Amino acid sequence: MIEIRNLRKNFGEKKVLKNVNLTIPEGKVTCILGGSGCGKSTLIKCMIRLIDPNGGQILVDGKDITKIRSEVKMAAIRRHFGYLFQEGALFDSMTVGENVAFGLKYLTDVPPSQYARIIREKLALVGLREDVAALNPSELSGGMKKRVSLARVLAVSPKVILYDEPTTGLDPIMSDIISDLVLDLKAKLGVTSVVITHDMHSAFKIADYIAFLYEGEILLHGTPDEFRKTENPYVKQFVTGSSHGPIQMKLMRE
């Protein structure tokens, strides 16, 4: 379980996260919704200390990781997490296959003779053919990069996967395949997922819980049903995707 308490993060004068409180239950899918630039990525990067927060606590299985100073101890915590980056973040000096196998060398005891099999399996899992393994990341489309990146995450079998907009840039069918994959990982392996998304269709399909991040705080945290029924005008506007509502008015006032 991951518990976030009173989390704060500023970038210079800009207060991105003001006071975030959120509990992420084990073995469930939690979606984080919020407008562009509201700090969703900052929030999940704080969860594995890719970004250091300015204040507050992040408890991973009861241990406050914001207090960890040793890089070795932090690496030991991180090994249980997988992170799907927004643009894939594939290593462009390596082939797709080398990218997928990269974590195996550092995070697992899998012998190198098994790498080819794992690469093949994980690429198949995200709907890519085996021959993609020989390509360079620069030869892939945006959607393919994202899928390779997901294969790289899956290769090391993490307990928790943080997804930074997994379906953005994918066609509707591929988006649905990724959504199914998230559900599949939960069902078969009990993987905990935290998914940042704008894709309401996918969020309602996969989420056990949804959190709505607005102006540096969690405005609503509940089940998809609670989100559908909410009367909160901010959340309602976001869920329905309307250009009319308090969020726009707020923007206009600024």
Next chain:
Amino acid sequence: MFNLFSQVGGATRMVSSAVFWTLHARFETRQAVAQSVTIGVESFGVTALTSLFTGMVLALQAGNTIGNIFGDPIFVGTIVAFSLIRELGPVLTGVVISGRAGAAVTAQIGTMAVTEQIDALYTLGTNPIRYLVIPRMFGFILTMPILTLFSNVFGVLGGYLVAVYALGVPGEVYFTDITTFMGVSDFMHGFIKSFIFAFMIATVCCYKGISTRGGAEGVGKSTTGAVVTTIVLILVLDYFLTAILTAFGI
């Protein structure tokens, strides 16, 4: 001013982290060898060419000036070799390595930083210090003294060509001038400098790369920043190193 201190602080943390990971984690031998080869190959041609011509111009200037004063171009070999081995060899090689390999390192690590590849390293069980910085530091520190040696050889050779074919100095006189007046300490002088320059170039270029922010524009800024900083530091450090080494009799 604050910015300068925070950068020096950041670079110092990076170096101490590099020392820590060198002692506590598996060394990335393949990466280190690949980096050494890349840095060496990238910079060899330009180093050889610049050193050859520097040696030639040194011989020409020295020969003409001494010829005008004493009537004969004497001690051309001594002047060329002294200038090259103690000063210009390490300095020229440093400048060339900064511009070729140093810029490439900053641009590559900088691009990795702005495309979240550095973050990806953390999430996949390693970190940029272990995987990127240490192999590159090793690459610079290993290749720079070797390239400096080549630079000296090419410079002395350039001086020889001009001395013999343009100034009419007999070849054996040119080399005797070098061997009579130069000792091991002169080589050590240049050698120590080349190590220190290599360490400085590696530190500045890797740090500028890792701390890159702000997309393509950021990568451009870091790369130019790295090259300018290293070249200025080479020239400034060179003076102080000469003063210190000479004080120690090297």
